[in-house]
């Protein structure tokens with residue numbers, strides 16, 4: 001790979017506050033590091049092709065092609081068109097959820113009897129609006145740092161997270177992608193350890209020499 005002349009090896013580092021949201025466009029080779037700064041903090045994650053927005057993260061394709069319900073080092077995120085969108089380069093946590101989707105005001109009223117205004121779904125709606133994308137673009141997502149074990153009989157629960165303070169996952173964009181995050185505001189199950197906390201996001205350019 002030839003390095004672009006005059007292109008700086010840039011790093012952009014931001015804190016996403018507790019209950020907050022974030023999005024960015026990444027170019028191929030750029031990496032996104034998500035740091036669970038305090039531990040046990042679910043980060044709900046969506047991604048879309050930046051050039052063909054109707055091609056987007058597809059969880060069943062991702063599960064089938066990785067042959068696993070968990071995302072971890074070496075996993076790839078696949079699109080509706082079964083293209084590789086991103087690859088997980090590093091993971092200090094061990095596994096990340098593909099089953100539980102995002103929390104919403106609607107399901108939290110049903111399952112916990114609470115009326116609320118904040119949820120991953122409302123975060124996704126607000127963040128997608130920045131990119132002129134509608135709520136109908138919300139599909140099943142990955143939950144980084146969230147643990148949803150499943151039993152042989154099909155039983156599924158949202159369990160206590162196993163991520164520790166400082167655990168991180170590194171993803172490399174394999175195509176131009178729009179990534180959208182919700183730092184889960186949930187306080188009625190263990191997704192955010194019952195106490196939502198900030199996370200850190202780091203976007204780094206591909207190595208200038210194309211190596212290592």
Ligand SMILES: [Zn+2]
Nearest residue numbers: 103120184185
């Ligand atoms: Zn949530």
